[in-house]
Amino acid sequence: MKYGFIGAGNMGGAIMKGMTIGTGKYDPKSIFVTDKFFPAAENLSAATGIIPCETGAEVVANADVLVLAVKPHILATAIPEFYDVVAEKKPLVISIAAGKTLEYLGSLLPAGTPVVRVMPNINAKIGAATCGICKNEYVTEEQLEIAKGIFGTIGTVIEVDENHFGIFTTLAGSAPAFAYMYMDALARAAVQSGMPKKQALEIAAATVEGSAKMVLKSGEHPWALVDQVCSPGGTTIEGVLKLQEKGFEHALKAAFDAVLEKDNMIAGKK
Numbered sequence: 450m451k452y453g454f455i456g457a458g459n460m461g462g463a464i465m466k467g468m469t470i471g472t473g474k475y476d477p478k479s480i481f482v483t484d485k486f487f488p489a490a491e492n493l494s495a496a497t498g499i500i501p502c503e504t505g506a507e508v509v510a511n512a513d514v515l516v517l518a519v520k521p522h523i524l525a526t527a528i529p530e531f532y533d534v535v536a537e538k539k540p541l542v543i544s545i546a547a548g549k550t551l552e553y554l555g556s557l558l559p560a561g562t563p564v565v566r567v568m569p570n571i572n573a574k575i576g577a578a579t580c581g582i583c584k585n586e587y588v589t590e591e592q593l594e595i596a597k598g599i600f601g602t603i604g605t606v607i608e609v610d611e612n613h614f615g616i617f618t619t620l621a622g623s624a625p626a627f628a629y630m631y632m633d634a635l636a637r638a639a640v641q642s643g644m645p646k647k648q649a650l651e652i653a654a655a656t657v658e659g660s661a662k663m664v665l666k667s668g669e670h671p672w673a674l675v676d677q678v679c680s681p682g683g684t685t686i687e688g689v690l691k692l693q694e695k696g697f698e699h700a701l702k703a704a705f706d707a708v709l710e711k712d713n714m715i716a717g718k719k
């Protein structure tokens with residue numbers, strides 16, 4: 450199986466690194482990449498051993514699986530550059546373009562092209578992305594597994610109904626920013642109480658990581674876990690009630706709705 454990438458930027462680079470030097474699961478010589486700025490492909494090749502190509506057509510001619518890793522607005526001009534080779538070679542096409550639907554992608558590609566849409570997030574840089582994935586009607590279960598395998602090298606892959614992609618993007622794409630803010634706010638509060646910032650941030654982040662694992666692995670409802678931390682007359686209940694008094698959940702809900710509204714607006718749904 451051979452893999453082609455159009456675009457060697459931030460996310461394309463993170464995926465190719467995940468596949469090769471990150472996990473060692475894919476032979477770098479089975480991966481072909483091109484970038485409008487050719488030195489970007491060459492630099493990635495130097496770091497990973499993958500094969501740089503001068504053109505998209507050259508990449509597609511080599512690929513059974515083609516990953517489109519350019520900015521969303523570039524797709525309409527980039528795909529025609531190798532459209533004929535896609536028609537001939539018939540690869541599985543994977544797009545990571547934010548906001549671009551399977552229907553839109555299908556309209557740019559030869560009729561009947563199997564297309565998978567994936568939404569990774571910024572944590573791909575350290576192999577801890579949360580990726581949403583969906584497919585069109587031409588994609589076989591085997592091809593879906595191939596796509597999941599690729600993105601499994603940069604984190605977790607979760608099948609999401611395409612109608613829920615906007616919600617997924619809000620939860621997994623934007624909410625990391627909320628999580629970073631939460632950790633920094635906690636650490637700054639600890640600084641005010643006298644702890645060095647670096648140490649406070651390390652503790653806050655490790656605590657969030659452990660708490661996330663607890664939610665994922667214990668199977669317990671988050672509020673049941675909150676109750677377990679709040680001993681009667683103890684300290685934690687004071688903080689939990691203060692967060693509620695200050696509108697913690699309302700603030701998060703408002704932030705979520707604001708992101709989703711903007712996402713819908715950009716996608717032309719409203």
Ligand SMILES: NC(=O)c1ccc[n+]([C@@H]2O[C@H](COP(=O)([O-])OP(=O)(O)OC[C@H]3O[C@@H](n4cnc5c(N)ncnc54)[C@H](OP(=O)(O)O)[C@@H]3O)[C@@H](O)[C@H]2O)c1
Pocket residue numbers: 455456457458459460461462483484485486489505518519520521523526527545546547568569570571
């Ligand atoms: N970054 C994220 O956290 C993230 C998260 C989820 C999804 N995504 C999606 O991932 C895609 C890529 O984003 P990114 O952040 O990786 O962008 P990026 O860093 O700008 O990478 C895109 C690369 O594609 C190159 N390029 C442009 N036109 C091309 C063409 N016709 N043929 C070959 N290469 C071309 C660009 O070169 P030039 O710079 O010279 O134009 C650039 O190096 C986007 O669709 C985005 O929605 C990104």
